[in-house]
Amino acid sequence: MDLKGGYTNEMWQSIEKVEATRKSRVEKLHPAMSLEEGDALLKKYHPDYKEGNTRELRVGSSKGTSVVQEVVDLLEAYPRIDPDKIDLTKTDLETDILVIGGGGAGASAAIIAAESGASVTIVTKLRLGDANTMMAQGGIQAADKENDSPAIHYLDVIGGGHFRNIPELVKALVMDAPGVIGWLEDLGVMFDKEKDGTMITLHGGGTSRKRMHSARDYTGGEIMKCLRDEVQNHPDSINILEFSPAVELLLDEDGKVSGAILFNLETEEYLVARATSVIFSTGGFGRLHIQGFPTTNHYGATADGLIMGYRAGVKLVFMDTVQYHPTGAAYPEQIVGQLVTEKIRGAGAEPVNVIGEQFVYPLEPRDIEAASLIRECATGKGVETPTGMKGVWLDTPLIEMKAGKGAIEKGFPAMFRQNMRFGINITETPILVYPTLHYQNGGLEISDDCSTTVPGLYVAGEVSGGVHGRNRLMGNSLLGVLVFGQRAGRAATEYIKGVTPGKLSLKHVKKYVKELREIDIAEDKVAPMVLPDYTRKETKEKQLTTQYLGTLR
Amino acid sequence: MDDNMVRIYIMGKEYRVPSNLTILTAMEYAGYQVKRGAGCREGFCGACATVYRLEDDYKLRADLACQTKVEDGMFLAQLPFVPAQRARYDIDQLSPTVGVFQRLYPETFKCVSCNTCTKACPQDINVMDYVQAIIREDIERAADISFDCIMCGLCAMRCPAEIVQYNVAILVRRLYGKYLAPRSLHTEKRIEELNKGMWKKEVEELMSLSEEELKKRYKKREKEA
Numbered sequence: 001m002d003l004k005g006g007y008t009n010e011m012w013q014s015i016e017k018v019e020a021t022r023k024s025r026v027e028k029l030h031p032a033m034s035l036e037e038g039d040a041l042l043k044k045y046h047p048d049y050k051e052g053n054t055r056e057l058r059v060g061s062s063k064g065t066s067v068v069q070e071v072v073d074l075l076e077a078y079p080r081i082d083p084d085k086i087d088l089t090k091t092d093l094e095t096d097i098l099v100i101g102g103g104g105a106g107a108s109a110a111i112i113a114a115e116s117g118a119s120v121t122i123v124t125k126l127r128l129g130d131a132n133t134m135m136a137q138g139g140i141q142a143a144d145k146e147n148d149s150p151a152i153h154y155l156d157v158i159g160g161g162h163f164r165n166i167p168e169l170v171k172a173l174v175m176d177a178p179g180v181i182g183w184l185e186d187l188g189v190m191f192d193k194e195k196d197g198t199m200i201t202l203h204g205g206g207t208s209r210k211r212m213h214s215a216r217d218y219t220g221g222e223i224m225k226c227l228r229d230e231v232q233n234h235p236d237s238i239n240i241l242e243f244s245p246a247v248e249l250l251l252d253e254d255g256k257v258s259g260a261i262l263f264n265l266e267t268e269e270y271l272v273a274r275a276t277s278v279i280f281s282t283g284g285f286g287r288l289h290i291q292g293f294p295t296t297n298h299y300g301a302t303a304d305g306l307i308m309g310y311r312a313g314v315k316l317v318f319m320d321t322v323q324y325h326p327t328g329a330a331y332p333e334q335i336v337g338q339l340v341t342e343k344i345r346g347a348g349a350e351p352v353n354v355i356g357e358q359f360v361y362p363l364e365p366r367d368i369e370a371a372s373l374i375r376e377c378a379t380g381k382g383v384e385t386p387t388g389m390k391g392v393w394l395d396t397p398l399i400e401m402k403a404g405k406g407a408i409e410k411g412f413p414a415m416f417r418q419n420m421r422f423g424i425n426i427t428e429t430p431i432l433v434y435p436t437l438h439y440q441n442g443g444l445e446i447s448d449d450c451s452t453t454v455p456g457l458y459v460a461g462e463v464s465g466g467v468h469g470r471n472r473l474m475g476n477s478l479l480g481v482l483v484f485g486q487r488a489g490r491a492a493t494e495y496i497k498g499v500t501p502g503k504l505s506l507k508h509v510k511k512y513v514k515e516l517r518e519i520d521i522a523e524d525k526v527a528p529m530v531l532p533d534y535t536r537k538e539t540k541e542k543q544l545t546t547q548y549l550g551t552l553r
Numbered sequence: 554m555d556d557n558m559v560r561i562y563i564m565g566k567e568y569r570v571p572s573n574l575t576i577l578t579a580m581e582y583a584g585y586q587v588k589r590g591a592g593c594r595e596g597f598c599g600a601c602a603t604v605y606r607l608e609d610d611y612k613l614r615a616d617l618a619c620q621t622k623v624e625d626g627m628f629l630a631q632l633p634f635v636p637a638q639r640a641r642y643d644i645d646q647l648s649p650t651v652g653v654f655q656r657l658y659p660e661t662f663k664c665v666s667c668n669t670c671t672k673a674c675p676q677d678i679n680v681m682d683y684v685q686a687i688i689r690e691d692i693e694r695a696a697d698i699s700f701d702c703i704m705c706g707l708c709a710m711r712c713p714a715e716i717v718q719y720n721v722a723i724l725v726r727r728l729y730g731k732y733l734a735p736r737s738l739h740t741e742k743r744i745e746e747l748n749k750g751m752w753k754k755e756v757e758e759l760m761s762l763s764e765e766e767l768k769k770r771y772k773k774r775e776k777e778a
Binding site: 034035126127129130132134135137142143144145146147149150151152154155156158159163167168171174175178179181182185186187188189190191193195196197198199203208209210215216218220221222225226229230232233235243265266296298299333334335338339413414417418421531533534535536539543 | 586593703726730736740752756777
């Protein structure tokens with residue numbers, strides 16, 4: 001295929017139309033939608049409203065509620081281990097606090113708990129830091145400027161979430177935010193600042209103040225690398241165990257937390273970890289590819305914590321709603337679905353259609369922005385790629401027309417580099433985008449100290465639900481993992497004082513299995529998923545080993 | 554052979570895969586389920602460092618499996634783990650000086666300026682330049698140059714002086730961010746206000762409003778230009 005500047009001739013015909021209208025668009029933005037217009041658009045075009053998106057859950061504490069299909073498939077599935085087979089009288093590992101998941105929430109919780117004197121073990125599915133936190137590009141919100149306040153932040157969050165958010169959780173988010181930024185500065189995070197230390201802040205979709213703090217377009221990466229470094233600096237109090245995901249929560253006879261079952265990904269052994277308190281910071285469900293969407297999420301985002309917590313009796317909230325990031329890469333094929341940060345719109349880029357027309361205000365809340373892009377492509381105004389995928393242009397050259405030459409390489413080194421690998425220079429040509437699966441809006445139900453209905457179980461980050469209501473704003477998840485990670489670390493440290501868990505038990509799992517059998521769930525359905533399976537059908541048809549036979553595992 | 558297919562050699566074994574795949578998706582196409590060697594799959598985490606060589610070419614190349622297209626005749630292997638040494642420190646007890654590096658990472662000063670690290674970097678970072686900046690005690694410059702480091706470890710694996718560039722770099726950035734970057738005074742001020750109990754009343758007032766009232770307030774918001 002002949003490519004010029006990374007694009008085909010057919011695509012160039014459309015790019016020329018974008019170039020022709022560019023100058024006229026520098027000063028003039030498409031107007032924003034009213035709440036009512038936004039609601040009408042969502043109902044027509046947002047994937048959440050697509051017939052068959054959810055179905056009624058038939059087991060467990062949220063039985064009867066509507067949950068996204070792909071999640072129900074995992075909730076209505078059997079444990080990986082037979083609860084009768086594992087010997088719970090022998091423990092492989094003991095710790096005060098077991099943190100499950102090594103992203104931003106888990107690392108924050110571990111640091112805070114260790115500083116308060118607890119012994120902590122942090123177990124991760126992949127490496128410490130392999131998490132969506134690492135991939136967050138655009139920024140982190142905090143109302144720390146003169147013209148802003150936690151109350152204004154609160155109003156933005158709750159409006160973005162369609163007024164359904166759990167108010168106490170939103171309060172925690174906005175009130176802790178400035179403290180989190182200060183904590184990160186203390187840890188050495190290199191925020192984008194003016195010479196006098198003033199934070200360089202931008203708008204995100206749905207914000208009424210410029211409160212998006214950033215570290216170029218590696219914001220989450222910069223934060224995660226500092227947190228990981230800090231976790232690794234506490235070897236006396238934090239034990240790190242990688243490639244050992246948890247597959248089941250353990251309770252005691254009274255229903256208190258008593259630990260977890262871990263799975264050594266390499267030796268395939270199941271290990272018994274005894275803990276007085278457990279913190280779930282296991283992240284979300286991007287790798288379930290809801291409705292077949294590609295995802296921005298890391299390899300391990302398979303909702304494991306959601307499954308384990310639900311089996312232990314924690315209720316689910318907002319599990320009928322999903323966040324699709326408006327701008328995932330739609331071209332080139334190798335990076336389809338990967339994140340194109342919202343910061344790029346915050347800095348002046350805007351979506352335009354196949355004939356170079358504006359069709360949406362560039363910084364609507366994410367669900368509305370995404371639905372607008374889907375509408376454009378569904379009504380014949382999208383651009384087709386060589387593989388038949390549709391997308392709209394995100395006109396990046398506008399950034400330097402507004403902010404001056406060099407603004408892209410300085411503010412967006414990751415985006416610039418990623419596209420240059422495929423011959424696309426985003427300072428000169430736009431990039432093609434389409435919504436991509438990004439965030440689990442809902443999750444396990446928590447209180448504002450991250451506690452749950454299971455004594456000793458604390459939940460922080462994307463695995464929990466309620467903070468963001470039905471739609472999250474940019475920069476509030478990076479904030480959320482830190483705010484609630486810290487809170488979980490503090491609350492768990494308080495909880496373990498004077499508590500001793502009794503005999504380890506999987507009674508709750510047996511009870512759950514009984515419910516599954518009562519509704520005749522097929523025995524070969526198993527959860528948590530741990531890793532997605534991208535094996536081709538043709539390969540699978542030849543992988544004929546059905547069980548361990550002989551000496552070869 | 555089909556134009557759209559290429560031959561790649563995963564740890565020496567030949568597979569035919571579509572030419573439009575990345576190294577990572579090609580391994581999955583071939584039938585591998587990757588456990589180590591995949592993380593974010595978007596070029597941000599450094600888990601998928603891969604070394605490869607092209608047929609009839611002596612040059613050993615390195616890149617990220619998730620961001621690199623396969624090529625015909627590629628012999629490749631992923632690095633499952635980088636056994637690199639890492640210093641332990643209390644960041645609060647350090648100072649942004651060259652002395653810290655002399656103490657914690659003394660091998661840094663054995664740099665022979667061969668530039669192998671820079672050539673190995675999948676992020677195209679001038680790794681050698683930031684190592685040299687540290688030696689000159691230019692902490693700010695070292696932090697700036699190394700900022701995009703994703704800590705894949707390829708530099709350290711190739712370095713003849715056995716420097717652990719990427720671990721040195723996270724320390725240099727933390728020292729800069731903590732000690733040399735100007736503090737954000739407006740953040741400090743807001744934290745003080747919050748510690749004194751300010752802003753709580755305003756937020757709690759919003760929490761007490763009906764949905765209808767909240768919507769009115771939301772619509773009335775003034776947007777910063």
